[in-house]
Amino acid sequence: MVKFSAKTGVMNKPIQARTLKTRAKLIDAAKAVVATSGYEGLRVEEVVQRAGVAKGTFFAHFRDKDALMDQLLGAEMDGIFDALDAAPVPDTPEAMADALAPLITFMTSERYVFDVILRYSGAAGVTEIGPIARTFERQFRLFAKWTAQRSDLPPELLAEGIQAFLIQAMSLQFCALHASSQAQDRLVTYLRAWLR
Amino acid sequence: MVKFSAKTGVMNKPIQARTLKTRAKLIDAAKAVVATSGYEGLRVEEVVQRAGVAKGTFFAHFRDKDALMDQLLGAEMDGIFDALDAAPVPDTPEAMADALAPLITFMTSERYVFDVILRYSGAAGVTEIGPIARTFERQFRLFAKWTAQRSDLPPELLAEGIQAFLIQAMSLQFCALHASSQAQDRLVTYLRAWLR
DNA sequence: ATCAAAAATTGACCATGGTCAATATATAAT
DNA sequence: ATTATATATTGACCATGGTCAATTTTTGAT
Numbered sequence: 001m002v003k004f005s006a007k008t009g010v011m012n013k014p015i016q017a018r019t020l021k022t023r024a025k026l027i028d029a030a031k032a033v034v035a036t037s038g039y040e041g042l043r044v045e046e047v048v049q050r051a052g053v054a055k056g057t058f059f060a061h062f063r064d065k066d067a068l069m070d071q072l073l074g075a076e077m078d079g080i081f082d083a084l085d086a087a088p089v090p091d092t093p094e095a096m097a098d099a100l101a102p103l104i105t106f107m108t109s110e111r112y113v114f115d116v117i118l119r120y121s122g123a124a125g126v127t128e129i130g131p132i133a134r135t136f137e138r139q140f141r142l143f144a145k146w147t148a149q150r151s152d153l154p155p156e157l158l159a160e161g162i163q164a165f166l167i168q169a170m171s172l173q174f175c176a177l178h179a180s181s182q183a184q185d186r187l188v189t190y191l192r193a194w195l196r
Numbered sequence: 197m198v199k200f201s202a203k204t205g206v207m208n209k210p211i212q213a214r215t216l217k218t219r220a221k222l223i224d225a226a227k228a229v230v231a232t233s234g235y236e237g238l239r240v241e242e243v244v245q246r247a248g249v250a251k252g253t254f255f256a257h258f259r260d261k262d263a264l265m266d267q268l269l270g271a272e273m274d275g276i277f278d279a280l281d282a283a284p285v286p287d288t289p290e291a292m293a294d295a296l297a298p299l300i301t302f303m304t305s306e307r308y309v310f311d312v313i314l315r316y317s318g319a320a321g322v323t324e325i326g327p328i329a330r331t332f333e334r335q336f337r338l339f340a341k342w343t344a345q346r347s348d349l350p351p352e353l354l355a356e357g358i359q360a361f362l363i364q365a366m367s368l369q370f371c372a373l374h375a376s377s378q379a380q381d382r383l384v385t386y387l388r389a390w391l392r
Numbered sequence: 393a394t395c396a397a398a399a400a401t402t403g404a405c406c407a408t409g410g411t412c413a414a415t416a417t418a419t420a421a422t
Numbered sequence: 423a424t425t426a427t428a429t430a431t432t433g434a435c436c437a438t439g440g441t442c443a444a445t446t447t448t449t450g451a452t
Contacts (some may be wrong), residue, residue: 016418018430054432059410075402111320119311124369129372137373153389161386168360172348175318176325177333190357192388193349210397212448240439250402255440 023061025051030068039069040112067130069116074131076106079116081138089146093191096146098185100166104183108173118167138161149196158195165190221247226264226273227277235265263326265312270327272302273313277334285342289387292342293380296362300379304369314363335359343391354391361386 029050033042044065048058062068080102090096107114120132143159150158169187172178178186225246229238240261244254258264276299286292303310316328339355346354365383368374374382 014419014429016429018418022430045407055409056411056433057224057431060430065409115311115315118314120368123309123373124370131369155219155384157389161389164360164364164386165357167355167363171314171318172321175329176321177319180415188352190360193286193353193357210399210449214448218400239437241437251439252403253401256400261439276435374396 013082018059022051022053022057025053025184026058026061026068027071030072034072038112039072039110039116040162042069052089066116068118070130070132073113073117073120077103077132077135078138080106081135081142084142085138093188093195096162096191099186100187101184104166104170108170111174114170115173135161144164161194162191165194204256215257218247218249221249222257223263223267224256226268228266234308235268235306238265256278260346262312262316264315266326266328269309269313269316270331273299273328274334276302277331277338280338281334287382289391292358292387293383296383297380300362300366300383304366304379307370310366310370332359346391357390358387361390 012126026047029047032050033046037043037046042065044055044058047068048055049059058068062071080124083102084099087099090099117132121136123129123133140156140163141160144155145164146162147155147158159188165187169183169190172186173183222243225243226238228246229242233239233242238261240251240254243264244251247254254264260268261320280295281300283295303313313328315325319325319329327373336355336359338350340351340360343351343354343357360385365379365386368382371380
């Protein structure tokens, strides 16, 4: 017998309660490991030990280690975008950069975090769109909303530009030659030019 | 006794002829592997077998597998920039995107290649600037040259913008939702807006 | 030519992500 | 309640990048 899944909206296999519990144990254990060792320091072995399951179980729940990261990082970013969606639309480059400060802080908290997010920001296939890719769609819609009242250029184009400059500003954060100025300040410079 | 190195310009250990030969064998073997298996398919084990050396020797010459990729990809991109530097300055967004076609083709030839290049595009420390990071400096100088005669915005800012849009255009190439249009076309759209 | 110090090489070994056939558990039909 | 089928779990095992103490080779001084 096949049941309807409210979560995915398609007909698929019913999910056992046991599955949900194991999955929750793994996620909780992973968060605990991240809290003490950071994202880069996470080891699958430690996660399964804390969760009290075998290693194979981990990979029955997540395609690979990156898929777990996708979940963890995506959830964290979703929280940030929840706040951004609720806040008023910033009307100046400075206000925009200020609003984006939490996102910048999180995405640049670890080089590893930044790399994983970039790697998963676009989905290779429609079926494999993950949490991180979805936050980039949210980001795009948010920036389009921020630029909706402008008439010189389409908001979609302006939004993609802001996305590009945001990545650029954060990338240079990790670059020794540009470490002098902060990502937020660089972003203001970019946005002043892009949105003038 | 310590000798002067013409290559690095600083006083350091003399390099044995044997070292250069082994290094060349490793690089040649790596190129052969890439030719048949692609960059993502490269295995260190296969490289050392082809080169006829032990695995430990590989890591005496390269910090890790990524360092080899840095050399290989950096060399390839340097060739592309040699051609770009020699060519006349393009004066329209279309001409710019045309000129960048070889770079786009190479950087998006494999998802793995794109990811490695992005990861090494900025150096974490001044001492560890590698071949890929250097090509990004070349890219920056090239774009600054392309925009040098403009007076509305500093060429350095315009150059960083072009860099940002180039990455953005290529990123969307790998994204299922935007696969419809080509990276080069997207770049033209971006540059028309950025350089108007 | 000999020898001591420095440099390069070796390969057994380790760390860690990932696989899969076997087993255990849950579900649904009778 | 029993049984058959589907699902979840297990852990030994594999793949591959990376380490390092021991060994070999090169170098420079005598």
